[in-house]
Each structure stands twice: as structure tokens, then as C-alpha cells.
Amino acid sequence: MKSFKKYTIIGLGLNLMGFALGFAGQGLYQLGIVSLNSGFATVEPFGDLLFGLGIVVVVAASARSGVEMKYIVIAGAVIGMGLFYKSALHEIHIASGIGLGLAHTAHIGLGAILITIGAAALTALSLRSKGDIEVKKSV
Numbered sequence: 584m585k586s587f588k589k590y591t592i593i594g595l596g597l598n599l600m601g602f603a604l605g606f607a608g609q610g611l612y613q614l615g616i617v618s619l620n621s622g623f624a625t626v627e628p629f630g631d632l633l634f635g636l637g638i639v640v641v642v643a644a645s646a647r648s649g650v651e652m653k654y655i656v657i658a659g660a661v662i663g664m665g666l667f668y669k670s671a672l673h674e675i676h677i678a679s680g681i682g683l684g685l686a687h688t689a690h691i692g693l694g695a696i697l698i699t700i701g702a703a704a705l706t707a708l709s710l711r712s713k714g715d716i717e718v719k720k721s722v
Contacts, residue, residue, distance in 0.1 A: 590644035591709040598637025598702045602695055604630030613688045634695070638662060638702055645705040649712040654705070661701035669694025 608627025611617045617624075642662075646655060668676065673687035685693065 587644045587648040588709055588712075591641050591648065591706045594637045594640030594642075594644055595702055595706045596637070597633045597640060598699060601630045601632065601634030601637055602699055605634055605695060606630075610688070610692065613691075634698070638698065641702045641705050641709075645709040645712075648709040650705065650708045654708050658701040658705045658708075661704070662698050665694045665697030665699075665701065667694065668697065 604626045608623050608625070608630055612619060612624055642655065642659070668690045671690075673682075673690065676682040676685075676687070676690050682690070683693075
């Protein structure tokens with residue numbers, strides 16, 4: 584397995600760890616399962632860090648492993664919609680017309696799922712690609 588294909592798997596692993604920590608920190612609090620003083624809320628910033636870092640690693644490594652640009656653009660659009668649902672205010676979701684009648688916690692969950700689907704699709708495409716792009720050094 585080529586080195587950049589390994590990086591896409593590492594990036595997806597980081598993304599999934601961030602997804603789990605974000606759910607533990609923010610999701611369980613917003614659902615009322617844990618209290619703010621329980622300590623779970625402190626893992627949420629680390630979850631967001633791993634979540635974002637995983638996306639960057641997956642996109643960069645998939646581009647270097649030879650995934651076609653049209654697929655990266657499509658996955659980027661899915662990731663962009665996920666970022667909109669995960670990070671925008673609830674009022675913006677409703678005013679945009681694509682709020683889908685969901686509660687704000689559902690928007691955050693939908694956004695995280697869309698981002699993870701985009702990262703997983705890029706990882707799968709990277710593993711199926713023909714090979715790494717070679718960088719030619721000019722003398």
C-alpha cells in the first residue's frame with residue numbers, strides 16, 4: 584500500500600475519533616443525558632480538533648494518491664453542506680430554507696454525518712486509485 588493511501592486511512596481514523604468525542608462531549612449534553620459538570624463537555628474541543636484534522640489529512644492525502652478532481656469537488660460539496668449544518672446557527676438553518684424542519688441538535692448530528700460520509704468516500708476512492716502522483720523536482 585502506498586504511503587498516501589495509508590494517510591487517508593489515518594485521516595479517516597482521526598475523523599471518526601473526533602466524531603465519537605464530539606458526540607460524547609456535545610451530543611450527550613444537548614440530549615440531557617449528562618450534565619455540564621460531568622466532565623464530558625471538556626472532551627468536545629478535542630473532538631472538534633481531531634474531526635477537522637482528519638478532514639484535512641483525508642483531502643490532502645486523497646489528492647496526492649491520484650483521486651480525480653471531480654470526485655474531490657463532489658466530496659468537498661458534501662463536506663461543505665456538513666459544515667453548514669454542524670456549525671451555523673439554528674436561525675440560519677431555518678432562514679436558508681434547507682432546515683428540513685429539524686431541531687438544532689439534529690442539524691449538528693446531520694452535519695457531522697455528512698462530513699464523515701465525505702471523508703469515508705474520499706478514503707475509499709483513494710484506496711481504489713491507480714497510484715500516487717509523482718512530484719518531479721526541477722534542477
